[in-house]
Amino acid sequence: MVEVREIYNVHHEMPLGILIANYFYFTGLSAGSFILSTLAYGFGMQKYKPISKSAIILATLLLLVAPINLVVDLEQPFRFYHLFIYFNFTSPITYGSFLLTIYPVCCIVYAYFMFKENLKWAKICGLIGIPLALLVHGYTGFIMALGKARILWNTALMPTIFLVSAMVSGLALMILVVLIMSIFKVDQRNKLKELALDLGKLLVFTIIVDLALMGCDIVILLTSHHDAYHAAMLILKGSFAPLFLGVEIILGSIIPLILLLVPYSRKSLISHAVASVLVMIGIFTMRFVMVVGGQSLPLS
Amino acid sequence: MKDKKNKVRYGMVIDLRKCMGCNTCSVSCKVENDVPPGVFRSWVKVVEKGTYPNVRRSFLPILCNNCENPICLQNCPVNATWQREDGIVIVDPHRCIGCKYCIASCPYNVRHINPIMKIVQKCTFCHHRVDAGLQPACVESCPPGARIFGDLNDPDSEISKLLAENATQVLKPEMGTDPRVFYIAADKDAMDPFAVNS
Numbered sequence: 283m284v285e286v287r288e289i290y291n292v293h294h295e296m297p298l299g300i301l302i303a304n305y306f307y308f309t310g311l312s313a314g315s316f317i318l319s320t321l322a323y324g325f326g327m328q329k330y331k332p333i334s335k336s337a338i339i340l341a342t343l344l345l346l347v348a349p350i351n352l353v354v355d356l357e358q359p360f361r362f363y364h365l366f367i368y369f370n371f372t373s374p375i376t377y378g379s380f381l382l383t384i385y386p387v388c389c390i391v392y393a394y395f396m397f398k399e400n401l402k403w404a405k406i407c408g409l410i411g412i413p414l415a416l417l418v419h420g421y422t423g424f425i426m427a428l429g430k431a432r433i434l435w436n437t438a439l440m441p442t443i444f445l446v447s448a449m450v451s452g453l454a455l456m457i458l459v460v461l462i463m464s465i466f467k468v469d470q471r472n473k474l475k476e477l478a479l480d481l482g483k484l485l486v487f488t489i490i491v492d493l494a495l496m497g498c499d500i501v502i503l504l505t506s507h508h509d510a511y512h513a514a515m516l517i518l519k520g521s522f523a524p525l526f527l528g529v530e531i532i533l534g535s536i537i538p539l540i541l542l543l544v545p546y547s548r549k550s551l552i553s554h555a556v557a558s559v560l561v562m563i564g565i566f567t568m569r570f571v572m573v574v575g576g577q578s579l580p581l582s
Numbered sequence: 583m584k585d586k587k588n589k590v591r592y593g594m595v596i597d598l599r600k601c602m603g604c605n606t607c608s609v610s611c612k613v614e615n616d617v618p619p620g621v622f623r624s625w626v627k628v629v630e631k632g633t634y635p636n637v638r639r640s641f642l643p644i645l646c647n648n649c650e651n652p653i654c655l656q657n658c659p660v661n662a663t664w665q666r667e668d669g670i671v672i673v674d675p676h677r678c679i680g681c682k683y684c685i686a687s688c689p690y691n692v693r694h695i696n697p698i699m700k701i702v703q704k705c706t707f708c709h710h711r712v713d714a715g716l717q718p719a720c721v722e723s724c725p726p727g728a729r730i731f732g733d734l735n736d737p738d739s740e741i742s743k744l745l746a747e748n749a750t751q752v753l754k755p756e757m758g759t760d761p762r763v764f765y766i767a768a769d770k771d772a773m774d775p776f777a778v779n780s
Contacts, residue, residue, distance in 0.1 A: 286771045288778045289628035294694045297682035357680020357700040364679050368660040375659035430653050431689035512776045580775040581691035
């Protein structure tokens, strides 16, 4: 093999950083929480009713905070209104600027009817909100997937991976909410404990789907073209391997799965709390590895 | 290729048989376009391969390809990046919000943030010079005349003749961008960002 050395080249600064990863994380949490809140008010599954109100409040707050990351990340933050007066309908960001406006409004209206116990309108708003929640997070997957230059991003699986990981992080957040609620609501403790265990089962299911999708993505990267192989190697052996394999896969998926599946710990609330925290760290790492790792591959 | 037969379509051929890696193009670009320190619109990538005495040093001048189907244009949310009739891709400095999505989408690493103006900029084939009937600064200043700029749709132009008579390459054709900067005798190891192995 001929030895090749780079004598001179220009590497421009990485355009998108941790703020964007943070934004993806927040919208993911928001979309996950929203969908969980509609289980009771949209689909009539009464056992999930105790989390609905906390879920919708969290979904709204997270989605109000999330776009701040985006505006701060702009080089010209005071020109953010350009997004609403000049459109490019081939750019996912244009869709995002409208979704990020409509979705919080829908959240607030839905929450209003929920707190008024107006079940009919809460159901309607909840059901309208589900596609919005999916789109608001799904489009961030498209932001990645259409950033064609970055091999790690440019896969058709990306929107799906983002949606599933959004559900994973939303479920973990809701388990933590239920556990905190059970500390303060002593009279409902048994009911809340059952709910936490129930959400734990959903969490196991979504983590497995998430791992399966990640596995598919990596197998295709490894066997696809030359650049894709290098992208896979970056997260399997290269500088992002400790974050991807260590934190995202082992700490954020495998250990929570063990905690939630092994007979010794699967009924314990403490193991649910630990698993949820680990999962949330794991999903944040996933966003970080995708955004920053994807851009750390050289282009020229 | 899109049907733009009768229109002018600018492009560049870089003849690497003549390039000597002097970086005059990099410097003249900086001077002509007031490119701030730390960023480049045009530079020469240098790759060295082999072990003594069987060695070669390869040069690859890199600049915006002013693609026929630019990904940056597809992804710019505010249409700040636009394409002129003659194919030159330009960023509107008053409209750009600096979301940097175009930088993330460009497969050629040729867009940069102007640290002073806080907007995204890139090589525009010196469109102000082209409009005045001049050649781009890098073409004008290249000592061995390795860069040839002209109308790709005019069969009598020097660039069309070169393209017709030589084996040419473009960077990352798999991206489907249809680049308009062509290389003659480019080295595979210089064109491949992952070729560096030591």
